[in-house]
Amino acid sequence: MYRLNLRMLKYIGSTLLFLCLGLLFQTANAQVLVKRQLSKMGSLFDITVVDEDSVQAGQHIQQAAGEIERIENLISEWRPDTQISQVNQYAGIRPVQVDKEVFELTRRAIHYSQLTEGAFDISIAALDNVWVFDGSMEQLPSDDAIRNSVQYVGYQYIVLDSINSTIFLKKKGMKIGFGSIGKGYAADKGRELLQSLGIRGGIVNASGDLSAWGTQSDRQPWKVGVRNPFNPLKMIKVLKLGYGSLATSGSYEKFAELQGKRYAHIINPTTGWPSTGLTSVTVSGPSAEFANFLSTSIMVLGNKKGKKLLKKFANYTAIIVKDR
Known part of the structure; x- marks a missing residue:
């Protein structure tokens, strides 16, 4: 009887030890989901991470915010001391040496x-003073104003020197800007940084241009809704993301209402006039930068030519909404 009780005690003890170890293991691997909103690059960034605890999550989010700030200080055409602002300042005068990162981003943009064939063009920034989408425009720009500005648009006038890492804009008055892919690039770089820090899941969302990886704290995939541009309370589709990105370009949020007509902020680089025919394009795939390039280009190219472009990239899909 004594031996039986001893065996039972040993069994109970080992079981309790196993259960305790299991609880310790679960506690050690418990993850929390933390989300913070930040103002960067003229937009709202939502950064979400699945981390060990809320304090550590906050620190990691700040590191990602620092990375986004670093990128903005390189490529913003609105901040006067950035490398891109210097490139614009010396347009038609001399080449400007830039960091390899800026050089490679510009090289990709030219590609x-x-x-x-020019439907996407970072030199469209030359039209910033012609079309203004902050609510201050009261009349359409003249044909002469548009023609005059379009002469400074053309990726073929952007000269790269890979040996000296310089960018030169051939025409005085030219400007380049990364409003079309900059936030997507920042989202990709934010994801890259957080992954390198060991964060197993999260989303870096730059006002709709986002990069995700991993899963939520409950191991469920990330769910991202694609808004109906004609009814903001409804979703066209809900996408499940693991390692993936999403970018949306559209005419329904940023536009100018002139003479009873809506003019989208996405400009056709060839004509200098806002794109027409499509209300929104949402592209999903591995990279937010590339998805952003595609969504912007499809808005300019239109439905038929846009779908033809999309077919060249098997890893990317699109949800296209036509104008009514």
């Missing part, structure tokens, strides 16, 4: 222009 995107070549892929679309």
